[in-house]
Amino acid sequence: MSRVRTLFLLLTVVTALYVIMTLTSVARRSGIFQPVHSSVARSDIDVARDGESTHIGGSVLYKVCHDVWNPKARFQIGKLPTSRRNECSCGEGAYESISKDYYTRRKKELEEWKRYEERKKEPFVVNTAFSPLSYPGSGLVVEPGMTIPIAPLYLHPTALECLRYGFHNNDIMINLTCSRTLGRIYLSLNLHAYKLSTSTEVFGNNTHSLQIILKSTDDVINFLLSHIHYLSVYYDIFARDVISVKVQNFTSEINVLIKRSTMPILYDPGPDDDIAGKVTIVTKTFERRQSIENLVKSIRKYYRHVTIVIADDSENPSPIHGDNIKYYIMPFAEGWFAGRNLVISQVRTKYFLWVDDDFEFTARTNLQKFINKLEDAEERLDVVAGVFENRKGKTIRSDKIYKTINVVEGDESGDCLIRNLGSHRTLKNYPRCYRSDIVINFFMAKTLSVKRIGFDPEYSRVGHTEFFIDGLGQLSVAICFDVTVKHARYKPEKYLFYRRRQNDPENLNKSVEHTLFKNNLKCFALH
Template sequence: MQVLWRQMITGTLVLVVVNTLVAFIYLWRDARCPLSRREQAPISRPPLRPCVVSRDQTEDGLSTIRRTQNISRTFYDECVMVRKLRQDEQGNVPFVTRTAFQQTLSQVGAQHSCNQNDATQPARIVFGSRWKEIRERRHVAKNRYNNRTVHFQESRQYVDSWSPLSYPTGLRVSPGNITKLEGIRVAWLDEYISDAWLKEVRLSCHLGSLVFSAEVPDVTVTGDNTSDVTVSSFDIHHLNRQLEFLYYHSVSEKTLARDEVHVQFGSHKATIAIRIQHFPMFHLYDHGEDNFVKDRVTVITKTYLRYPVLRKLIDSVNKYFSGVKIIVADDSDKFEDLSDYKNVDHYRMPAQKGWFAGRNLALSQVTTEYFFWLDDDMVFTEKTDLKFMMNFLDETGYHIVGGRLEDSELTFAQRYDYVPSNTDDGGCLSRKEGSYKVIPGFPTCTSTDIVLNVFMGETQTVRSVGFEPNPVYARAAHSEFFADGLGRFRVASCTNVEVKHLSDTSNRHYNKARHTGGTINYYKLKYIYFRNNLFNLLIK
């Protein structure tokens, strides 16, 4: 009887162990490939193994990979198929649209819309019967612009979650130099693909050559030191080892360009952006031992026949910031002498050259890190805090910070919204009131796109944008400069910095030259539509 009980217990234990092992095997298999193979059986699976058996030359000279049907599939093949099936099934999962998001999307869409019917004078109305001719000429000018403009934004690409390719996202190389293409490898396939199958990676570029600095045994490299290279091996470890020695050599005559290295392994592809560009030189300013405003900021302005208020401006600057250099650009018909001010550089221009021409002249003579611009009919007060503005630009990295007028809620903080277009009709530029967000650490300052004509700027960045000296901007211009700077500098508006505006309406000669009616605005609109490739200009 005892023998019988022992046999029963032993048999039970054996069954428990066997069942446990079977369960463990199934769990292990499902963890590696979660969908059971019974669900895969009815599906006709195409060959997925990235095995190269021959190469065909196409008409354009590029080689293509021909596949053959594999009778036996590896575990990798089955898992890839399962993942693709699961991705297809994901589209059938039900969902409920969030009303709040749809409302947000509608609001954002309304704020960033470019409706041709919103413009009071769209380009087709401004140019009238000449619109077709102007549009064709503008298209030619746009092609010239694009031909000399290099866009370095990285290319967009979709990478499958099961892609075995690892690669860098973007690299930079100076003209004629060499950089390492570090990080290109075929990952996580070594345990799924047999060494009996050939693995091949193809790489190509346009403006450079691909060269290897070393040779790895059992690896074949075709096209070394050319723009089209193929690396193949039966051993994936040797293949990856060879890719570790891959370099990109810039051999194009272009010293400012963008190239792409295309990587292909089987059906998987990747693109590596290459920026061919000299590394820019630094332009540094010494803030001095004491960090005084007079050593780091220059006050600039432009005047025309308004010497009485100009002298008040100079006196106010000397009162609050003694020793600060002042630059005056003057296009008056008759000049007055300002030599009694030792800290003033007075530059005389041809008569009535205009607003932006004067700004350009004054800015071109600035030798300090920052400049402070204001009109000639404004004066400093106790709240004209140049030290605050200087520290703000130092700490935040912004390029321009604006102030406001005394006893006025007007800050002239406005935002631009530019919607480009790939058509010949052109894009849309709209201007609206308001700022973006409060800047951390500076509760009185907000980020924006346009500020009042009372602002401090970082000299080098603003000078690189410049002020368009075209005659259409001679009498009135301001926001056009900030439109030119879109995407090139950061702008802030601070309400705690003020200047006082002196209303001087008695100067008949100035008023006659400044206020020319709507004719100049009509020509300005035509110029902007052509120059900035616009169809609509909206001011809300």
């Protein structure tokens, strides 16, 4: 039995060898395989020592060296395709422009805005395959007038092998040039001290163009590359330079960002780390004296020492006095966003809480929960809102209280903006919170983040979505259902008279035209 098994195994091995030999023969005839070594190893290099000639003897190594150092062997990146801007539409019921005479003015302003924004865009960097050189495509940041090493900058070991064993018989040339001449390039190395002056020549040191010529193919190349620096000589708080690098036939580009560092702006919460040192409550009131009194009273029930800032543009204002209450009187009917700018300008804490004047705090108006989310390093929120509860204390749940914004690129007539109900996603660490673009007028925000956006005083009677449109892409917004405030609606006749004016044709058209111009829109739809 064992004899039969041995014969069977022998027959199997012979058959397998025959199949392998047949396939190999076919592959060679078809050109799939070439009779070369299967890997690049030291044995692939036929090198004669002791003064004898040096040459490359391995076919695979020669092919690799050819692909590495021959620029024609690399895949060339052509002009990248760009998306064509087509005319867009907002659908039925959308707000569109009535007059077209502002298009010329808007086009001029838009071109200026684009020039400024273009400077901030990250450069598109393509790192080629079979690159003999390791280099930073982007990410180099230098202060104006300061120096930064161009690192990492070194040749791959395989590329060095090619040079060392004669793939290029001429001198090795390294060229670095500042394409935009915003800086200088220099070699921070004393060649005499390292006994390199006889084998290395340097031209244009500390100029816009540096050239290094090596007459030797020893291990000094990467040592020299590690001592090349960039010096910013053109002052600007934000500019970009491009360093063109050429080693033999290989060329690449390194992007350098010249940027002035910003100073931190820190808010001191106080030695007690109390909520009063972190949050200021702000609101604007208009012709609702009873409401603002009820709001202040409810705040003081739960937060006795938190500062309250109030802006009042009523016709006959009657200030509220008390500890940590700042009451500012504005010109009559000056407007909502003007009032918001006023109260925000007086905030001295890291966060502020915006409330309408007809809100009332309850036991579920927990401001610490807002703070916890704003200080969550993973979520990185700028604005976090709560929800309403009615007079009976029941939470009002509706997808109408949070919305998303979709902007569709259009042609020269402008883009199309559509506001939709709902949210983008649930917050990872807070299952009762949702990322959105627009929330209700009960939110806590980072003071610095909102000050960068501001409130456009052009919106005097109409204005809520408009603030979040201005903050799109700059403010990270969420709404959470674990913090509530009572909405004690109160609408006296005088208040209603001016509130209804927001819907009169003249005021509405003015607001629409302003939004279309400012945000370069052809139309917008508010669903």
